[in-house]
Amino acid sequence: MRALLLAAGWAFVALGFIGAFLPLLPTTPFLILATACFARSSPRFEAWLLRHPRFGPALRRWRERGAISRRAKLMALAGNALGFALFMMGGHHGLWLVLAVLGLQLGGLAYVFTRPSG
Numbered sequence: 055m056r057a058l059l060l061a062a063g064w065a066f067v068a069l070g071f072i073g074a075f076l077p078l079l080p081t082t083p084f085l086i087l088a089t090a091c092f093a094r095s096s097p098r099f100e101a102w103l104l105r106h107p108r109f110g111p112a113l114r115r116w117r118e119r120g121a122i123s124r125r126a127k128l129m130a131l132a133g134n135a136l137g138f139a140l141f142m143m144g145g146h147h148g149l150w151l152v153l154a155v156l157g158l159q160l161g162g163l164a165y166v167f168t169r170p171s172g
Contacts, residue, residue: 057095059091059092059095060091060092060095060096062087062088062091063087063089063091063092063095063099066084066085066087066088066091067084067085067088067103069084070084070088077133077136078136078137080130080133081109082112082113085103085109088103089103089113089117104117112126119172120169120170121169121170121171122166122169122171122172123171126166127166127167130163134159134162134163137159141155
């Protein structure tokens with residue numbers, strides 16, 4: 055199980071790294087998942103992420119208080135708006151699909167905006 059969690063942790067780090075360069079792929083949620091995997095498989099890699107100069111503060115805020123910075127919340131809002139606009143421009147979608155995508159995005163945003171700001 056430890057090896058599986060270690061591999062999953064590194065896969066999430068890789069996705070987070072890719073997300074740092076692709077605007078619509080989030081970075082921090084993948085790093086939160088990586089930290090959780092490393093907490094159960096490698097205290098050394100967990101500490102490395104928590105001490106990281108760029109991502110460590112956000113990961114520590116999440117771990118301590120479940121907090122998301124205001125800037126991250128606004129970026130989530132902008133990313134969702136852009137993603138929905140691109141989805142709508144991508145073709146003719148049925149009403150149910152549009153409502154499903156909108157509902158999922160609004161649900162995600164509701165979760166993000168109900169977390170404490172930090």
